[in-house]
Amino acid sequence: MHTISELWEKQCKTIDFNHTKKNILIYISDDSQIVCSVIEKNLKENGFTTEVFTTIEKLVDRIKIKKPDVILLDFYFEESTSLEFIQNYAQSIPIICMSTTENPDDLNLIFNNQIVDFIPKPIHSDILCLKINNFTRRIEQMKDFETIQVFIDSLLYTIEIRDIYTRGHSERVSCISEHIAKYISLDEQQVQIIKRGALLHDIGKVGVRDSVLLKAGSLSNEEFAEIKNHTVFGYNTCINLNSFHPYLSIIRSHHEKLDGSGYPDGLKGSEIPIEVQIVSIADVFDALTSKRVYRDALSLETAFKILFEEYKKGFWDVEIINALRSLSEKKTI
Ligand SMILES: [Fe+2]
Structure with a gap:
């Protein structure tokens, strides 16, 4: 059995991580050949492809064949400005605009069109490199994030193909949790942590043997302990990956209950973050309303009856269950 860190390392060997400057393609467009040459020399010396x-x-014409990672674009050309180009392309290609202008109307036009940055002319090589380096760092982070997302998807796939009865569970829990988080007006950062954390909540199940995870009959105490350990296993294996840090409490604590009767740590009340509480209730709700090897899917009415009974026992926050019921009544989930 591999830890997630080991799987990640293995995955890295198959992924092109060479997002170095050489892989950043920059188009330079200015009606002055001299300006273009000076900028190109500067960027090439710093390792960029131009x-x-x-x-x-x-x-x-060139963009129709190959899009760059970013365009360094002059605002004033001989007979016109590049405003029309910016309006047509700024949504699909990052544009850094260059100009001598100090005219507020022109600056307004430029900045109203979603350019990623502005470099005043005459261009200082230090400022140019600083701005380009900052921008390319953002591109690299985005590419790394996409790679991590692909890795997470493949890990989730390996968990879900093992068990037809929980297939799609993580996706559904993520979707339900996101809706609850928005309904109770959590901020956008919390919503994103909940959405991604919910996708990852059962990632520790890669550490549970098939003979236990897929067992149709009742589990022995030892087997049940192995299932419960997916929370700690997931936490321990993700802790070395910085990108997973925001989701660690969801991975470890999504089986905790407000009265302290959950696992693995028996957390109580406010010791359980709101993000975790939302994912926990979404997890239980999806389990109740999905078909299992030992029973059919329960009706919404029965599922909410169970959730409210569990609230009365002290397991859950009633505000979250009420939000879930409202979303269900509106058929949002
Ligand atoms: Fe779980």
């Missing part, structure tokens, strides 16, 4: 276009037409 192409130069002295007219907007040539730039547009």
